[in-house]
Amino acid sequence: MKKDKYSISILIILNISLISALVYFRLNAAATDNSYAKMHEANMNQLKYQKNIMNFQLFSEGTRLNPFLYLKTEKSDSLLINTIMERPKLVLRYSELNCQSCVDAMLAQLQNCNSFGKENTLLLAYYKNPAYLYQFKRMNRLLLPVYSIKNTGLPPDTLNIPYFYILGKDLDVSNFFIPEEGDTASVATYLRFASKRLQSNM
Numbered sequence: 001m002k003k004d005k006y007s008i009s010i011l012i013i014l015n016i017s018l019i020s021a022l023v024y025f026r027l028n029a030a031a032t033d034n035s036y037a038k039m040h041e042a043n044m045n046q047l048k049y050q051k052n053i054m055n056f057q058l059f060s061e062g063t064r065l066n067p068f069l070y071l072k073t074e075k076s077d078s079l080l081i082n083t084i085m086e087r088p089k090l091v092l093r094y095s096e097l098n099c100q101s102c103v104d105a106m107l108a109q110l111q112n113c114n115s116f117g118k119e120n121t122l123l124l125a126y127y128k129n130p131a132y133l134y135q136f137k138r139m140n141r142l143l144l145p146v147y148s149i150k151n152t153g154l155p156p157d158t159l160n161i162p163y164f165y166i167l168g169k170d171l172d173v174s175n176f177f178i179p180e181e182g183d184t185a186s187v188a189t190y191l192r193f194a195s196k197r198l199q200s201n202m
Helices: 002-060 100-111 130-139 155-159 184-200
Strands: 070-072 078-080 089-093 121-125 146-148 163-167 173-177
Touching (some): 002 155, 002 173, 070 146, 089 184, 100 184, 163 184, 173 184
Antiparallel strands (some): 070 078, 089 163, 163 173
């Protein structure tokens, strides 16, 4: 009788151990599945974001800016965009609402590139208050021409992220580039490409 009770006790302990092990492995597998699902979802979101960016670039390629777009200087003076386009220029488009560190990084790369200067570069920003544009220009010691414009009519203006393109003297838009946040290597590659394109269009 005692042996039977002892055997039953051992069986109960073994069953409890086995059930505990099964529960542990199932929970562990569920956690692994959950982390995989999260990683898969993040990858799918990134792919969707990249496709969206690519579509914006493709749909904007070959468009033309309105020659009657008004730009504002830091002194609140207005001028038509077609009055400053005597030659093709690289444009950096950004807004005060964009990621500031992204804009700063792109500006730093642009200013460190000897191929770009007053003659072939244009910064089209947007600041509600012209005083902020003046302040930004002073703080960054910008020698490049900077103008404020709320909406250029280009689809990427709705993305709320900074981007590049080449603007021809007849205001045709080409070679869009919308970099991902922190991708400084791609920005450097694009600037080299843009420099060659501008030289070939001179």
